Amino acid sequence: MIFSLFDAIILVLLMNTMNDYSKISAENTSSRMATVSAEETYFFADNKITNFEPYNKRHGGPFDRGTCDSWYSRGCDPHFYLGDSYSGTRIEEKDMRPDELRAYNAGYAENEADRSMRKDYN
Numbered sequence: 001m002i003f004s005l006f007d008a009i010i011l012v013l014l015m016n017t018m019n020d021y022s023k024i025s026a027e028n029t030s031s032r033m034a035t036v037s038a039e040e041t042y043f044f045a046d047n048k049i050t051n052f053e054p055y056n057k058r059h060g061g062p063f064d065r066g067t068c069d070s071w072y073s074r075g076c077d078p079h080f081y082l083g084d085s086y087s088g089t090r091i092e093e094k095d096m097r098p099d100e101l102r103a104y105n106a107g108y109a110e111n112e113a114d115r116s117m118r119k120d121y122n
Contacts, residue, residue, distance in 0.1 A: 066107025
């Protein structure tokens, strides 16, 4: 098989693109694209919704941050971390996908539903 200079350049560009893609940090891909395993699944049902939706309860994830904001009476401020809370990259509401916003809001609403689930500062 004979390659022209053009073919070689295209091949190098494709290889570099593949290498760049494969170097995307595990933090970005595993945290935002992870499948939900059975032990990490939490089911929350809103009275207005008849179906159940699973949420990943990973520490630092959207559902976890929603519950924490409610627990500490911080108010609703959608965000989450790629990785553990406060040590990973913080993702703000403007950069969240719709499913991540739903998970944050579900965590917040689930904790708000039980008034006893608040930090006691006394």
